Amino acid sequence: MGRRVLLSFLGLGDYEYCYYTYEGKTSTYTRFIQTAVYELFRNDEPMDVVVFATKEAQDRNGQDRKKGDKLLEGIGTAFSRIAPEANVKIVEIESGQDEQANWRLFDRIMDEIKEGDTIYFDITHSFRSIPFVALIVLNYARLVKKADIGAIIYGWFEVLGRPIDVEQMPEEQRVAPIVNLTSMAKLLDWTNGVDQFLRTGDASIIQALTAKENSEVFRNPSLSQAVKDEVKELRELTKRLDQTEKAIRTCRSLQIDEEVQKFHEQLGRVRSASAEAIKPLVPLLDVMEKKYAMFDDDPIMNSWKAVRWCLDHGLIQQALTMLEENAVTAVCRVLGLDLRNEKARGDVHSAIEILLRDIPKEEWRVRSVERVEQIIDFLSPYKGDLKRFSTLKERRNDINHAGARPQPLKAEKFWPDAEQSFRELGAFFERMSALAKSMQTVKGNG
Known part of the structure; x- marks a missing residue:
């Protein structure tokens, strides 16, 4: 099991003492946001x-020092004084800000x-490009080290005014909030999804993120039932999106039309709401709709378009499987055969093969010669289309x-x-x- 670890930066400023607050709790009086976050x-x-600091920052704020007639604590x-049990490590970093320095950071x-x-x-106290580098590191660490983000934190000391003004302020008025920026980091997850x-x-990441948001919303007593209902509809939409994609990915060819229809119906319900509950999802609604806009109420052409969808998304094996089977399904639809009957489908397969290869009747290996003859008679005008x-x-x-x-x-020849x-x-x-x-x-008409 991994640690819980605070990563922070130490700067060069003459940090003033204050109290930091977060969710109704107040820290010990301190110069350093690090002790407050720890508490x-x-x-x-x-x-x-772990505190990252340049040599200059360590000299200025790592140890106690005098400022006029005042003694300023080092970190x-x-x-x-505040948390003697804390395991604190100072890691020296360079002060450069060029590309190579950023990579070393x-x-x-x-x-x-x-x-x-x-x-x-x-x-x-991150400086210049450091917040940007930090965000990249967080995302990268989540992937390669299976790390998790507990919180991204900012101590909003500036709300108190200029340091020179805070210096004249009585202790009890020096109260600064800590801002939790973690929700913005979730945009990394949404970006990946x-x-x-x-x-x-593949909508699995979007579906999982929406399910997580749904759980958090329903645990929040301050949110209205209307917001909760809206999030529930959005979650159902992403479930439908995920289910539709899975039906295509697993070649559930006879299920695709039904799933696409359910998706469009759910999308309509979401559009009728304000759709503000899960903000990263809102711009996706049009994108979702376009993904499946090619499908209509024609089951035979939809089965052909499903192959197009597979090719567009790199699903070559699924494309080949569905193109062959959906051609057979199209014949079954026209002839009124049971779409799921293996024997009927086998007859169609046999008829196509015999027609294209001109196999003599005495060499046929079929279940029903009469049935296969009927199918061949039907398919003969379309022999060129089936070549x-x-x-x-x-x-x-x-x-x-x-x-x-x-x-x-x-391998490289399969796609073309x-x-x-x-x-x-x-x-055909x-x-x-x-x-x-x-x-x-x-x-x-009859």
Whole structure:
């Protein structure tokens, strides 16, 4: 289990004494935000303290020193007085601010973070580019060291006025708040989630973040029921988004239309609300809608478009699988066959193969010769549209058998090959769609 550790910076300022407050609690009178954070955030649990300081900062604020007739505590003395049990480590950093210095600072901070640490990052006395570097370090440490952010903290001393004015202020008026900036750091998570969704269509991070926000909102007694209801609807939307993507990713071809429809319905409910409860999600609503805008009420063309979606998101194996199976499904829809019946689907597969390869009847190995003959008669006018089907079937077998076969296709050729199959079979899907619609019209008129 990792530590709880406070990471902070020591500057060159003549810090004035004050009290710091956070969530109704008040620190001991101190010059240093570090002692206040330690007191107010550790909650009687162990917390290590790492203070990064230049040589100049250590000389000025690391040790006790005189300022006129006043003795100013150094940070070591302050911790000894306020929290003698604290494990405090001073880490020297350089004062340079060029690119190489920033990389060395990055390394110094990373060296102080251990696997699984919960980090409390105080940026009160961070200088110039340090807050920016610190935020990058935090995000990086979360990925490579499985660290967690306990809080990002800023001691708002400036609310009291200029240091020269604070110096004249009575002790009881020197009360400065600590601002918790952690919520802004959550934007890093949302950024990762949005990036993943845009690149791959995978909404799992967005769904998990919304579920977390939902839990936090429902634990907050100060929020209204209206806000809670809004967050609940947003969570349901991201669940629907995640479910739709999973249906495509796992080739649930007969489920995709239903999932897309549920997603659009839920999106409509969210749009009717103010949609302000989870702010990072609000700009995503249009992006979400565009992801699935290609799908309409035509199940045959939707099954072809699902292949396009897979290709756009790098899902080559799924694209090949669904392109072959959805072509069979299109025939089943037009002929009124059970879409889930393995024997009926097997007959369609056999009919297509026999038609394209001109297999003599005496060599057929089929369940029902009569049924397959009927399907071949139906498909004969579309033989040209189906000519890519044999290559598609071969590619699907190649990828599903992990290339463990004679003369496997090179990995880099699968995507352009799949694109070609998608394009060339498009006309077949369009014809099946038109047939299904005309038959539906005749049936409706009858």
